[in-house]
Amino acid sequence: MYRRIKKVLGGDILKKRGKGIGVTFYGTGYGNGFPDVSRAYARLLEDGKVEILVGATEVGQGAKTVMVQIASETLNIPIEDVILVNEDTSKAPDAGTAAASRQTYNSGNAVKIACENLKDNILQEAKKILNVNSKIGLVCEKGSVYVKTYPSKKVSFKEIANINNNLKGEGVFIAHTTQMDENGQGAPYWPYTFAACAVEVEVDTETGEVTILRAKLVLDVGKAVNPTLVEGQIDGGFAMGVGYALMEDVGLKDGKMLNSSFEKYIIPTSLDIPNIEKVLIEYPEDTAPYGAKGIGEPVLLPVAPAILNAIYDAIGVRFYEIPVTCEKILLQLNKG
Amino acid sequence: MNLKACYRPLTLKEALDYLEEYKDKSKIIAGGTDLIIKLRKGNINPQVLIDISFINELKGVLEVGEYMEIGCGTTFYDLASCILLNERLKGLKDAARSVGSPQIRNRGTIGGNICNASPAADSVVPLLALDSILTLESKKGKRKIYLKDFFKDKGKTDIRDDEILTTIKFKTPTKNQGLGFYKLGLRKSLAISRISFSVFLEIDDINRIEIIRVASGSVGKFPMREYKIENYLTGRILDEDTLNTALEILEKDIYERLNGRNTARFKSIAAKGVFKKALLKALCLAKGGGKIED
Secondary structure: HHHHHHHHHHHHHOOOOOOOEEEEEEEOOOOOOOEEEEEEEEOOOOOOOEEEEEEEOOOOOOHHHHHHHHHHEEEEEEOOHEEEOOOOOOOOOOOOOOOOOHHHHHHHHHHHHHHHHHHHHHHHHHHHHHHHOOOEEEEEOOOEEEEEEEEEEEEEEHHHHHHHHEEEEEEEEEEOEEOOOOOOOOOOOOOOOEEEEEEEEEEEEOOOOOEEEEEEEEEEEOOOOOOOHHHHHEEEHHHHHHHHHOOOOOOOEOEEEEOOOOOOOOOHHHHHOOOOOEEOOOOOOOHHHHHHOOOOOOOOOOHHHHHHHHHHHHOOOOOOOOOOOOHHHHHOOOOO | OOOOOEEOOOHHHHHHHHHHHHHHHHHOOOOOOOOHHHHHHHOOOOOOEEEOOOOHHOOOEEEEOOOOEOOOOOOOHHHHOOOOOOHHHHHHHHHHHHHHOOHHHHEEEEEHHHHHHOOOOOOOHHHHHHOOEEEEEEOEEEEEEEEEEEEEOOOOOOOOOEEEEEEEEEEOOOOOOOEEEEEEEOOOOOOOOEEEEEEEEEOOOOOOEEEEEEEEEEEOOOOOOOHHHHHHHHOOOOHHHHHHHHHHHHHHHHHHOOOOOOOOOHHHHHHHHHHHHHHHHHHHHHOOOOOOOO
């Protein structure tokens, strides 16, 4: 008897589960004919460290880490020996906005080119100092240059800097961006990042509440310069996608925002986000710095379609407008 | 802002003296989680604040005979973690735990939640279902009033400008009794309630409802008792038909109450689901604290 009442009152039958996926591709950079140029300078400092000047703004995405990693990799020096100046506009050259998922790809390329040019100049100088006829056979390692077949023939970056204090390199990267034709056809971007998201949701048919039970996000990153940062971007992008799909509404009325504070403009909390299983696919992009493509926006894009598909799978209602709030779900379920 | 002074009395007597002196020119501040916002927005403009958050005699939970007595200055955190409140009162703890954020729960008080008279006040709903009695004190003396009679309109209560709400008391639930609470918010934490329900239930071995008190939040001008559904359910055996009829009554009642608002249809439907969840929780507790499989 008690069991039967419990069942009547709200057993699992009233909660419907469904699964859905979303698949997207997204062009890195401004694209569609809008000029997209990143610049960077690299300079050998007196103490043998290398200064990187690039106007790539850190907005929490990890530009400061990634630019240092790329410079460190290119010059084969420890990351401690890279001095990054990235947000001082009196020093750093323009590297465009931290937008369009473009900093790692575009400005990363500029930093890589600047470092390659600096490295070339360092090797030229080392060639003279080490008294060999060619740069061929010279190795750059941990802040020194040596002759590969005669490793004791070696000079440090610091010694090189003391002999020539004007060693620099400039990097300019111009991205592919061509305007589409009047029919919206063409090749507006290069490269593209691919992403797929799968979720399982539970819809409470009595209150309209949606709970995301499980999530998986697969991202074609080209190369993860810093895998932990990419995973962090996935966590953040997924949460943003949940807000986009289920909660966030500026409530525009007659040109005014009704939900103009975080009291009414609802974004997800940690309790609204499940553990996200993450898969990074590393298929290096030829034109990218060490193969790395833009991932900032791509981590967000497949989330809302996956959630809406999962809701459809759960309750058979197809929503064409977001956010899908409990109110919209309940009214749809009780239509007519 | 017109604020000239903020007094911080250490005893209730001292606080009542200040209140007697300044009356409507003053505002009582406890946790301040609602008051500070109103001050900033300019919605209130007192000359004097009387800060009662340092008065120890207004804090904490006491067991007095068959009653539990909660001091008005008890925070939501204290309430949610109070070991005196037994498992049958889980609905009250759940409500306290669902208020705002950890910061709000550490500052906000039960007395403030009641006196602020917000329709969405989470802790008030289970206190209504417990048929709580408030004690209001002034220099002139004490008076008692049922919580269900305390609210007059949205943000309006029966309290006079020389009175402080000092305690809230209710009978400790016993055998065959339980208190359930469910809140529908727009997210899983830090959510303002869209609808909340609390159910106090006493049910016998053959599932006859001996006592049922139902309270709602955010479906009226203030948190209130749902007498129509209470009257229908009292004395009946809880089965599928009874429940369905009760839900119809509730839906119709709330739809009529909110008629004209664009949320009327949604809220009247959702209220049924929220009520059922609160009832199920109360039922499980009344039947001996059985786990709710959800």
